[in-house]
Amino acid sequence: MVTNEDVISWYCERFNKPALFTRKSWPVSLDTSLSTGDYVWASETGADIMREYFQRFDVDPANFDFYRYWPEETFILYSLFTSGKDDDEPEPLTLRMLAESAKAGKWLYD
Numbered sequence: 001m002v003t004n005e006d007v008i009s010w011y012c013e014r015f016n017k018p019a020l021f022t023r024k025s026w027p028v029s030l031d032t033s034l035s036t037g038d039y040v041w042a043s044e045t046g047a048d049i050m051r052e053y054f055q056r057f058d059v060d061p062a063n064f065d066f067y068r069y070w071p072e073e074t075f076i077l078y079s080l081f082t083s084g085k086d087d088d089e090p091e092p093l094t095l096r097m098l099a100e101s102a103k104a105g106k107w108l109y110d
Contacts, residue, residue: 002057002102004030007095010056015041015049030096035069037092043070046093057102064107069093 008028016025026032026039034041034049041049047066054061071088101108 002099004096004099007057007099007102010053011049011095011098014052015045028095030094030099032095033092034095035090035093040090046070053098053102057098058105059101060106062107063110065110068110 008030012025012028016028018025032039034046043066046069050061050064050066053059054064067088069090069092071090097109
């Protein structure tokens with residue numbers, strides 16, 4: 001059975017490498033969000049993380065909506081003229097959500 005520690009260890013080993021200049025890793029807990037907060041991943045990296053997560057923990061991704069956590073960004077010129085108000089805000093995607101879904105074998109949040 002998958003544990004919280006399994007998911008945190010996987011994330012730290014694969015994606016929480018020490019920063020180049022500070023040589024420090026980001027603080028990580030079950031409440032760490034990959035899509036909001038202080039340590040946000042770009043959507044390209046988010047896609048890589050989630051692709052590897054679903055495969056590594058054998059989680060059925062059927063109900064996972066990537067754009068809920070990494071909404072599509074508006075074209076830069078449109079954003080300048082509209083103040084970017086139409087952009088959707090991402091929802092938090094936490095390691096707790098990944099751990100709970102890994103335990104269930106399917107995506108639980110939508």
